[in-house]
Amino acid sequence: MTSSEPPAEPTYADRVFRSPAAMAGGGLLLAIIGWIVVDAAVRGEGRAPWVALTVALFAVPLIVAFTFRPAVHVNDERLRIRNPFRTVTVPWGAVADVRASYSSELVTQSGTKYQLWAIPVSLRQRKRAARRQMQRAADDPHGRTSVTADVSDDESRMAPADRTIAELRATAERLGGRPEAQGEPTTRWAFELLAPLGAGAVLALVLLAL
Incomplete structure (x- = not known):
């Protein structure tokens, strides 16, 4: 018995845009922070290990947030903008424009603007x-x-950021009218980074109170 249903379209992985330079810089900073914390834990005296831990709780989430985390994930239905402390998912139908001047940004049909940290303008x-x-x-x-x-x-011949923005703009124009690309933008905060920052703040207050 044969099925009359059409074959499902294949699902492809998201295309991801990142800044290699930011990730390289973030890796270097994490290595430096790690060396400082280990050195303070092994050779530090008194409050030095706790101070190093407090600095790490602040510095590591910030470094990850601004270097490794920023990314733009794209598929045929939407683009997902992962910025330092929040992730915004925007269906193509809700995109009014993607542009770059001194920074890259996406503008929705309602006029809301979202910065694209993963596509820095040089x-x-x-x-x-x-x-x-x-x-x-x-x-x-x-x-x-x-x-x-x-x-x-x-x-x-365009600069890399301008070329990427032009590609995203063309994709929005091409896919914005598809039924499966409709909807409203949604936002999720990066609590996995905000939580250690809060813990670092609490530890800093405790150290100051002692």
């Missing part, structure tokens, strides 16, 4: 890309490097 990279475009335009008065140059070639 003015240096933007200036470098502009110089490359000017050089190519000078080499070819028509602004084309070959007879096969196309839009994808123009996008390749």
Whole structure:
């Protein structure tokens, strides 16, 4: 007996956008904090180990929040913006614009703005890309490097952040009308980072009171 139901469409993993430079810097800072805490625990005297633990409870969540945590997860129904202390899920139908000036941000149909921490804007990279475009335009008065140059070639000349923003904007325009991409944005706070920060604050108060 055969089924009349159409085959289900395959489900693909989210595409993830991150900042490799931020993650590398975060790894270095965590290594330094770890070395300080271990050194204080082994060789420290008096309150030194407790002070080191308090600093770690503050520093580690902050480093993770601003370097490892930021990411933008994208699939055919929505994009999930993971910023330092909250995660915002926005269906494509609720996206009005994705843009970048001095920072990257998403604007919803209701006018709410969300920063995209995972896609930092580098003015240096933007200036470098502009110089490359000017050089190519000078080499070819028509602004084309070959007879096969196309839009994808123009996008390749953009700064990385601007190229990513352009891709997200095009995706929103392409998928925003799909029925499964409708809905309202939702927000979840990163309590897994806020909790150790609170514990660090309590420990700091205890140390000051002693």
